[in-house]
Amino acid sequence: MNRNILIGCGCLVAALVLVAVVLGVYTVSGYNRLVPGQANVDTAWANVQTQYQRRADLIPNLVKTVEGAANFEKSTLTDVINARANATKVTIDMSKAPTDPEALKRFQQAQDGLSSTLGRLLAVSENYPDLKANTNFRDLQAQLEGTENRITVARGDFNKAAQAYNVMVRSFPTVLYAGLLGFGPKAYFTSAAGAENAPSVSFPSFSPSASPK
Secondary structure, X not given: OHHHHHHHHHHHXXXXXXXXXXXXXXXXXXXXXXXXXXXXXXXXXXXXXXXXHHHHHHHHHHHHHHHOOOOOOHHHHHHHHHHHHHHHHOOOOOOOOOOOHHHXXXXXXHHHHHHHHHHHHHHHHHHOHHHHOOHHHHHHHHHHHHHHHHHHHHHHHHHHHHHHHHHHHHOOOHHHOOOOOOOOOOOOOOOOOOOOOOOOOOOOOOOOOOOOO
């Protein structure tokens, strides 16, 4: 009887060890997939931030150029200045993709507000022939259009990386230990047209010589 008990205990221990080994293998394998997955999302997020910063850096020169135009609509210019200030105030750590959907929503709203006011300013500029003929203004206009296109692409790339990572985090059996290892789901951009699209911004046409940089 004692021998049977010992055999039974031995089998139980062996089974527990086998389960522990299998779980360990799954955990290590999952961890090794989560690390590069998270790194991809963080890199994509940094790219988004880089494009937004590029746009913010262009605006002071744009404002200075537009200020020199006679009788330009001051309210439109003021809206751009205020929108830029708001967009640069609402920040998220550049090195880590956001995990809080509400924080990303506030960031997105601030950036989209700046896109909207820039679109209005450039549309109004069509009414000022002297401004349209200004080489510096045309160059800035082209750079801004190119940057808006890059923002759209960067946001789409970020969403794809974030969604792929989130699927990984929420899949079984990774979902059982991902949170314990510090791998939580990431937030992503949303818009009326779909999560993969940035808001559409209409820019007026400009001289072919001022192509996007």
